Amino acid sequence: MWRVPENWRLEWRQWGGLHVVYNPASGDTHLLNALPAYVLRSLETKASSIEELEALVSSSHDRPPDEALSSDIEALISELDELGLIAPAQS
Amino acid sequence: MNVRDLSPSELRDQLERGAFRLRIGPFVAQVRTGLASVVRSLGFFYGDYPLEPFEPFEPFEPFEPFEDDSGIADFHLRLAPPPGLRRYYRPQVLFFQDGRSQFQPYPQGLAPPLFEWGLNWCISKQAHQYLIVHSAVVERGGRALLLPAHPGSGKSTLTAGLVHRGFRLLSDEHALIRPEDGRIVPVPRPIALKNESIAVIQKLGPELVFGPTFHDTQKGDVAHLRVFEDSVKRSEETAAPGWVVFPKFIKGGSHRLEPVAKAAAMMELVDNSINYSVLGSVGYRALARLVDESMCLSLDYEDLSEALDELKHLPERAL
Numbered sequence: 001m002w003r004v005p006e007n008w009r010l011e012w013r014q015w016g017g018l019h020v021v022y023n024p025a026s027g028d029t030h031l032l033n034a035l036p037a038y039v040l041r042s043l044e045t046k047a048s049s050i051e052e053l054e055a056l057v058s059s060s061h062d063r064p065p066d067e068a069l070s071s072d073i074e075a076l077i078s079e080l081d082e083l084g085l086i087a088p089a090q091s
Numbered sequence: 092m093n094v095r096d097l098s099p100s101e102l103r104d105q106l107e108r109g110a111f112r113l114r115i116g117p118f119v120a121q122v123r124t125g126l127a128s129v130v131r132s133l134g135f136f137y138g139d140y141p142l143e144p145f146e147p148f149e150p151f152e153p154f155e156p157f158e159d160d161s162g163i164a165d166f167h168l169r170l171a172p173p174p175g176l177r178r179y180y181r182p183q184v185l186f187f188q189d190g191r192s193q194f195q196p197y198p199q200g201l202a203p204p205l206f207e208w209g210l211n212w213c214i215s216k217q218a219h220q221y222l223i224v225h226s227a228v229v230e231r232g233g234r235a236l237l238l239p240a241h242p243g244s245g246k247s248t249l250t251a252g253l254v255h256r257g258f259r260l261l262s263d264e265h266a267l268i269r270p271e272d273g274r275i276v277p278v279p280r281p282i283a284l285k286n287e288s289i290a291v292i293q294k295l296g297p298e299l300v301f302g303p304t305f306h307d308t309q310k311g312d313v314a315h316l317r318v319f320e321d322s323v324k325r326s327e328e329t330a331a332p333g334w335v336v337f338p339k340f341i342k343g344g345s346h347r348l349e350p351v352a353k354a355a356a357m358m359e360l361v362d363n364s365i366n367y368s369v370l371g372s373v374g375y376r377a378l379a380r381l382v383d384e385s386m387c388l389s390l391d392y393e394d395l396s397e398a399l400d401e402l403k404h405l406p407e408r409a410l
Contacts, residue, residue: 011372013379018354022375027368029361029375031354 002077003047003089010044010085012037026084035061036076040085047089050077095138103130105145112143112164116278116326117267118218119143120210121164124202126184129170132203135302136281136315139323166213170202188213204305204313207281211264214278215365221267221276222377223365228266228275229258231406234333235275237266237385239363242310245340245392248288251316252399255295260322261330265365270373273380274329279322281315289314291395332384334405335360338398339391347391348401356387 004010011022019037021030032040038060039053048056054073058065080086094113097105105111109123113133124130143164169187173196183196186209193212197205215223226239227250236258240246247263254260261277269276281302284292289304289312304314337351337359351359360378361367367374386405392398 011375013354013357013382015353015357015382018352020354020357020379022372024372027371029358029367031358 001047001049001089002043002053002081002086004040004044004085005087010040012041021085023085028084030083030085035072036080039073039076040080043080043086050074053077092142093138094134094140094142097134097142099134102134103127106130106133109169110145112145113137114141114143114326115210115280116262117276118165118214118278119163120166120168120213121145122168122170122206124170126170126172126199126202128200129202129206132206132302136317139318139320165217166210168206168209168213170206170209172199201305201308203302204283204308204315207283207315210280214265218265218267219366219369222270222367222370222374224266224268224360224378225264225363225365226266227263228261228277228330229253230261230275230277230330230333231258232333233331234406235261235266235330236334236336236402236405237275237332237381238336238338239266239360240338241363243340244338245288246338247282247284248291248340248395249338249392249398249402251282251284251288251292251299252295252395253402254282254316254319254322255292255299256399256403258403259325260318268377268381269329270370270377273377273384274331276329277322277326279318279326281317284314284316286311292316332381333386335381335385335387336402336405337387337389339389341391341393344391344393346394346397346401348388348398351387351389353382353387356385357382 008025013020017034019032021032042056050073054065054070058069063069106122107125111122113120167189170184173183173185182199184199184202184205185192185196186194186205224239226237227246229236238246238249250263260279261275263282265278267276267278300317302315304312306312335356357378390398
């Protein structure tokens, strides 16, 4: 399970299809495109497993729940974790 | 009272006593020096700037007077030779802030530009009431045109050219963004031109007044351009955001002025911000507001005149 810790309070701005997110916990600013922004927004409101995120993205972005999607979500979670934007959550 | 109202001997005396309190935009710099080259330089570049009254601080017994303890100033600066024989052999100069030497010694011949570099450093390090972006700023019609750039991008050359074409100078070095309302606060100081750009700007016209050229600095040849009186007089007039233009001088390249995606502009501004990490969320919001309220563009140029023509007409474009 992953989530954005509640006390991090990310700040968001969107211009066109791009999002700029400030993480007060790290002091870092990130440029995100639509899919990472969507997933991160979702993890701000609720902890989710990779499988749950796959299902969510599949239905919201009209993508088949196949291996390609699974691999994309895993890579995305790994990247968001490396950037310090999400953290493991207890299931 | 302005600096030019002092006679040469009064100017020297005030500087030797550390009673010289110069107002530059929102800041007061209290300066002490006995170096004749710095005295001359301050008289030459800062003649139109107001002086703040000097009120010596009377310490209570049994405390000894502290050399810089003479009232409220943002920056207490001193330029002086290091002690010892270096006074006589290849003389050097040190830059002190609050009584502490802040850099390695410079050759004494570079004392006048060291004052400018040192003051830049003080503003960058201390003025955290503003979000500071490494950027030139000029103004027309109440709106600010920011030119954020890393060294070597031709920022100062463009700034000098824009000033020559009627823009008001807010700063050649620091965009001071007031977090409360997003307005840009002027801190007009001499424009530092380097190497080939010195001759390029000198050719624009005799109304542009330069100080001496300093050779063999870490940045090559450096000369400063005096600020027009109007920019100094209007130092309290802030400007609303208007345009953010990221300039890049490209030798042999083609001229191009084109829009930049606002999110990309935001990231570029973060990269050019001096104290963004100090201000945290306040800095993020101030930059986001600047991006919201500005037209964001990139400018690749080689021909200065062509670039200035295009920038001059920006105010006619809808925001």
